[in-house]
Amino acid sequence: MALISLENTITLALSVKDRHASAAWYGEKLGFEALYHADEAGWSELATKTAGVTLGLGEQAEAAPGNCVPVFGIADIDAARKRLETADVKFDGETIVVEGMVKTATFFDPDGNALMLAQDLTGQG
CATH class of the missing domain: 3.10.180.10 (2,3-Dihydroxybiphenyl 1,2-Dioxygenase, domain 1)
Known part of the structure; x- marks a missing residue:
């Protein structure tokens, strides 16, 4: 799972x-x-x-x-990041927030390839 x-x-x-x-x-x-x-x-x-x-x-x-970074959509980036960090997944710095637009967090696979999670904030008030 x-x-x-x-x-x-x-x-x-x-x-x-x-x-x-x-x-x-x-x-x-x-x-x-x-x-x-x-x-x-x-x-x-x-x-x-x-x-x-x-x-x-x-x-x-x-x-x-x-340099291509796949960016995966996620509903709750904070919860997802916490679960991945608990499983020893390494992140590149803090989660970045562009108010009213998006929250992003870059992390790495075992070979050092960058991947990103992105939470859409455009529908939130």
Whole structure:
């Protein structure tokens, strides 16, 4: 039995130099549709052609090509993090909160690959 219960969503997060230019490229080349650009967070999301899968573009001064971080949707990130930490899963720093938008926590698999949990806060008041 799994330690935590993930939702039916996944975001593949990529590091890019210019989110808007990258979003246009993915739209033109692959037919992905921009869902939103959160300029204050340096983040954009695009709908892929696969239900429940989005592409996230995180703007960095120096992009890290080949770096893809799967981001798994979760209803209660605090409870999930606590359960994973109890099972000796290592996290990268504290949970990050972008008020009214999202809570994220990065963790690592046994080989050091980064994975992320994300709790949607847009529907909370």
